[in-house]
Amino acid sequence: MEIVVCIKPVPEAETRLRVAPGGATLDAEGVKFVLAGYDESALEQALLLKEALAGSKVHAISFGPAPRTEEVLRAAVALGADLATWVESPSGSAVDPIQVARALAGAIAAIPHDLVLCGKQAGDDEAGLVPSALGELLALPDFGSVVDLRWDPVTARFKFLRSTDAGGERWEAATPCVIGLQQAWNDPRTAKLPNILKSRKAAIAKHPAGPDLPGARSEPQGFELPAPRTGARLIEYKSPQEAAQTLVRILREEAKVFP
Amino acid sequence: MTGPILIVGEVQNGHLSGPTLEAISVARSLGGSPSSLVGFVAGHDSRSTALEFGRFGVSHVWVARDPTLDSAPIAALALYIAAAATKAGAETILVGGTTLGRDLMGRLAIRWNAAVATGVTEVRRDGAALQVRRPIFGGRATETRRLDGAHVALALRPHAFPAPLDAPVDPVIEDLPSVPLPAAWLAPRRTGTETSAEGAGPSLGDASIVVSGGRGVRTAENFQLVEELAAALGAAVGASRAVTDAGWRPSSYQVGQTGRSVSPQLYLAVGISGAIQHLVGMLSSRVIVAINSDASAPIFRVADYGIVGDLFQIVPALTAEVRRVRAL
Secondary structure, X not given: OEEEEEOOEEEOOOOOOOEOOXXXXXXXXXXXXXXXXXXHHHHHHHHHHHHHOOOOEEEEEEEEOOXXXXXXXXXXXXXXXXXXXXXXXXXXXXXXHXXXXXXXXXXXXXXXXXXXXXXXXXXXXXXXXXXXXXXXHHOOOEEEEEEEXXXXXXXXXXXXXXXXXXXXXXXXXXXXXXXXXXXXXXXXXXXXXXXXXXXXXXXXXXXXXXXXXXXXXXXXXXXXXXXXXOOOEEOOOOOHHHHHHHHHHHHHHOOOOOO | OOOOEEEEOOEEOOEEOHHXXXXXXXXXXXXXXXXXXEEEEEOOOOHHHHHHHHHXXXXXXXEEOOHHHHHOOXXXXXXXXXXXXXXXXXXXXXXXXXXXXXXXXXXXXXXXXXXXXXXXXXXXXXXXXXXXXXXXXXXXXXXEEEEOOOOEEEEEOOOOOXXXXXXXXXXXXXXXXXXXXXXXXXXXXEEEEEEOOXXXXXXXXXXXXXXXXXXXXXXXXXXXXXHHHHHHHOOEEEEOHHHHHOOOOOHHHEEOOOOEOOOOOEEEEEOOOOOXXXXXXXXXXXXXXXXXXXXXXXXXXXXXEXXXXXXXXXXXXXXXXXXXXXXX
């Protein structure tokens, strides 16, 4: 099975967020970028499928600028991806998630893909638009918020659960399809040192995003950080019952969140 | 953009869902007169929900009766929604803050050639464009984004907007002509549904109150304390990763970076220290309450209210107090 995994470099969770000059975006100066959390699950899921299905290949693909994009692709190779493609972002221009999807779809259309796996969203912009846009662009069915993805060799179909607001939906789908993953079977593995060293020399294919990429339809105008939290108002009490009564009273009368 | 606004109706227990009602509110706040508010609902038996749109001032409702939609992928639904938008001459599509809303947006961006945004908490007109605000980085920042062009589609964030007031009109209800669906889209099969993976209460995604337990709960059996409080509050139950990793509760409970993101009116963190990986899944909750024995736990820095104390004493007292107040 040819498995394409879309991955995105995002600021690591502990990053202290700062506003860039101009006020519209994150200041990426000095920020350490890592593989996005759900994408890490998607890559892990791809590697598990590859291990279960002899002859499979995992092809990691990422859109973005240097050097962070190349770095997450090398990280994916160190974890076990067989191939890596860097879709170079056009320099100097802001891109929106739909442009990213268009650029990725252009690259994916040119390589074999029985399954296109993505994280359901990335932890930075939290847009979650790429999986469904890829489905439309590649003319494939797509499924978001997927947990518990398995391949059934008897029926030659994927079986999975989609996490929904009402609970979950069980699905069966044949290849090819696009899946936005929420969770893999297992915790993502960590790379072994020899593989990290080897990944530094791995070939990264470059795919230009293309001059015919349609322009951005949305544009960031502001990036605001909330006022620093002052810390919790601590409830004083002499007994657990008093603490409970005070909290319930506050939630009803002040915060008005208690029906 | 002052043209018609199409509101995608989602049905829950035979009624328009809470997130759909929020979308109607937003449509009305954008200056939509009844004549410019258009509803969409799918399902072969949708007349009552179509009428429900009228109660809130939506004057025209398009119904997709295609029975294949019941078990088809969302791609098929997106085709019908784009068809309804074209019929209505809509310039804007609004969908509630659900997994459906998010999954539709990428499709509509391409098929309906729309500027799109998800997780939107504020919308206003900005000349000919729409300006939206949306929490990003797990609620640690907010971005303002301008969406340009003749078509805009937005998926809202749940609990960010009020429910609409009644403004009854008698809606025109019309069936959409059937749209040919690509065979490849109909091949996948939905083989079943599971109601609320999180147990008997409301689901994490749409609950207005969430009670989550963490490492401080200590054992799988003790987690019942968290669930009893949630049941008393009518809340959904969540957990930190420590709990799901330990196998005390399934991974569907996990709130945080690699689990669910929630933004309820009230988030109660019980025995959760507040690692950043948990915080990014709940920071955009409106009010946060922490109960923890360690006064220096980071959760108290982001919470609005805190009780420093032994959760094994505080939580049962709180459950009893909630039950007492509820019974009044």
